[in-house]
Amino acid sequence: MKQTIAFLFLSALLAACAPKEQYFEDSGTVFHTLYHIKYQAPALLTGQIDAELQAFNLSLNPFNANSIIAKINRNEEVEADDYFTTVFNRAMYISEVSGGMFDITCAPMINLWGFGTAKTDSITPQMIDSIKQFVGYRKVRLEGKRLIKDDPRIQLNCSAIAKGYACDVVASLLERNGVKNYMVEIGGEIVANGVNNQGNPWRIGIRKPEDLALNAPAQTEKIISLNEKRGMATSGDYLNYYLKDGKKYAHTINPKTGYPAEQNILSATVLAADCMTADGFATAFNALGLEEACRLADTLPELDYFFIGIDETGQYVVKSSRGMEKYTGEK
Numbered sequence: 001m002k003q004t005i006a007f008l009f010l011s012a013l014l015a016a017c018a019p020k021e022q023y024f025e026d027s028g029t030v031f032h033t034l035y036h037i038k039y040q041a042p043a044l045l046t047g048q049i050d051a052e053l054q055a056f057n058l059s060l061n062p063f064n065a066n067s068i069i070a071k072i073n074r075n076e077e078v079e080a081d082d083y084f085t086t087v088f089n090r091a092m093y094i095s096e097v098s099g100g101m102f103d104i105t106c107a108p109m110i111n112l113w114g115f116g117t118a119k120t121d122s123i124t125p126q127m128i129d130s131i132k133q134f135v136g137y138r139k140v141r142l143e144g145k146r147l148i149k150d151d152p153r154i155q156l157n158c159s160a161i162a163k164g165y166a167c168d169v170v171a172s173l174l175e176r177n178g179v180k181n182y183m184v185e186i187g188g189e190i191v192a193n194g195v196n197n198q199g200n201p202w203r204i205g206i207r208k209p210e211d212l213a214l215n216a217p218a219q220t221e222k223i224i225s226l227n228e229k230r231g232m233a234t235s236g237d238y239l240n241y242y243l244k245d246g247k248k249y250a251h252t253i254n255p256k257t258g259y260p261a262e263q264n265i266l267s268a269t270v271l272a273a274d275c276m277t278a279d280g281f282a283t284a285f286n287a288l289g290l291e292e293a294c295r296l297a298d299t300l301p302e303l304d305y306f307f308i309g310i311d312e313t314g315q316y317v318v319k320s321s322r323g324m325e326k327y328t329g330e331k
Helices: 002-017 046-060 070-074 084-096 107-112 125-130 159-176 275-288 290-297 322-328
Strands: 024-032 033-041 141-145 146-149 183-188 187-191 200-207 220-226 230-236 241-244 247-250 267-272 304-310 317-321
Touching: 002 159, 024 046, 024 125, 033 159, 046 070, 046 084, 046 159, 046 200, 070 084, 084 141, 084 159, 084 275, 107 125, 159 187, 159 230, 159 275, 187 220, 187 275, 200 230, 200 267, 220 267, 220 304, 220 322, 230 275, 267 275, 267 290, 267 322, 275 290, 290 304, 290 317, 304 322, 317 322
Parallel strands: none
Antiparallel strands: 024 033, 033 183, 141 146, 183 187, 187 230, 200 220, 230 267, 241 247, 267 304, 304 317
């Protein structure tokens, strides 16, 4: 009996001395964009998060001269690390499934239209045709840890998938530290699991495309509730574009034509088991247009989607997968 009492007393003492878990918030910049991380843990994990993001940055940030992807773009001798390999392989998969509408070799076209490292004032069909000669996801491949290019002029840009993968990387770090309740947001891409500090599912808003109300405050089209691990990404041209001679040029480039994708889809939100996949497919769907995006998405049961677009009569329309009802609370 005395032993039992002593054991119970020791257990209670150890429980009292154990660090109490609380919700923390970390924020900063990576990939030239802001990140916000909320998680429940016994102590801050800021140092570990910063170290992980810096390692990620040295792999996949094309604007960092010392990164692996920057060295590949300069045709330097460099080996791919696990970050690069994971993103490259998933990018190749999404490219194949989307019929080439997602393509990480599209960087020269992105630059040509002023959404990357350079900008040309006057763009001609001849310039686009010359660039198309060395754009195409089938013109690059990994052999072991070496990236092989069919043309040395090929440039890679993983920005349409890397932010999503960065969310996955941080989520994995949190889980290795025993964290079950968290929300990771990097540049608008999100991974969430568990509940927030109020004990409720994480609630994330999908914005109304601002093209519909240029002078009005941002409004929310739909609220998504997440309490199981899901990656969520949104791609739309209503924020990243410029006007020239009265014409709008948006940042989503059609890799096949070399021109900005002029589609009837305004916003593509995708849910997937990981944010990297959600991020890449959101970009592909945005380039495909509303009808083709729905057709392709409906063949991919691992994805859920919420698309905002314009129909053939010019009316505002919303299309979503049946599975999205679980996250919007609608039936």
